[in-house]
Amino acid sequence: FTAYPEKPIRFIGEVAEITVLPPSFAQEIRNDNRLSFTNWTFKMFHGHLSGFEPFKVATDGHDLVQTVATKDLTKHLNTITEPLAEETDLTLKELFTDSTGNPIDWHSIPMKDMILHLIARISSRVFLGTELCRDETWLRVTQNYTVLAFGNNPKRLSSPHTNMARCSCPLRDRSLCSPYRTRNRSTPGYTFIAKGWLARH
Numbered sequence: 001f002t003a004y005p006e007k008p009i010r011f012i013g014e015v016a017e018i019t020v021l022p023p024s025f026a027q028e029i030r031n032d033n034r035l036s037f038t039n040w041t042f043k044m045f046h047g048h049l050s051g052f053e054p055f056k057v058a059t060d061g062h063d064l065v066q067t068v069a070t071k072d073l074t075k076h077l078n079t080i081t082e083p084l085a086e087e088t089d090l091t092l093k094e095l096f097t098d099s100t101g102n103p104i105d106w107h108s109i110p111m112k113d114m115i116l117h118l119i120a121r122i123s124s125r126v127f128l129g130t131e132l133c134r135d136e137t138w139l140r141v142t143q144n145y146t147v148l149a150f151g152n153n154p155k156r157l158s159s160p161h162t163n164m165a166r167c168s169c170p171l172r173d174r175s176l177c178s179p180y181r182t183r184n185r186s187t188p189g190y191t192f193i194a195k196g197w198l199a200r201h
């Protein structure tokens with residue numbers, strides 16, 4: 001946009017050709033459903049296929065993801081900032097220091113894997129609490145699902161169904177959440193949606 005600030009630009013993205021409009025178009029297109037990001041995500045990542053259901057959540061008509069991201073998280077920032085800082089500090093110490101908390105001598109690190117682990121852990125801390133966010137099996141499942149879901153996006157494959165099984169494998173580990181769902185649902189006044197969790201924590 002430096003040379004032509006008021007003109008759209010087109011480029012080849014990872015999964016499709018993308019057109020980026022200048023900021024001045026924001027108000028004009030904000031309510032145009034033809035340019036819905038959530039609908040694009042559902043279509044691009046095939047939310048109707050087994051194993052890709054999370055890409056359907058944002059387009060199921062309930063606006064749960066949008067509400068949590070734009071309203072509930074913002075409203076409860078004062079209650080989640082400290083836990084996030086605490087978990088980030090603890091995770092970084094575990095990833096980048098030795099067992100005593102002292103810096104390790106200079107060495108190569110798999111930065112991509114470490115960042116993925118950090119994101120999985122702090123996001124789990126916000127939405128699932130301390131117990132699950134430090135469960136190595138749960139963290140492995142969430143990290144693997146993220147990698148497989150984006151890596152097996154059918155738009156990037158010559159045969160959409162060849163790798164569907166790989167993307168469905170992590171879903172077999174849903175049993176990890178069963179004890180937490182059962183316990184939470186039996187709690188008086190518990191509201192089984194994300195914003196309910198935020199309101200209670």
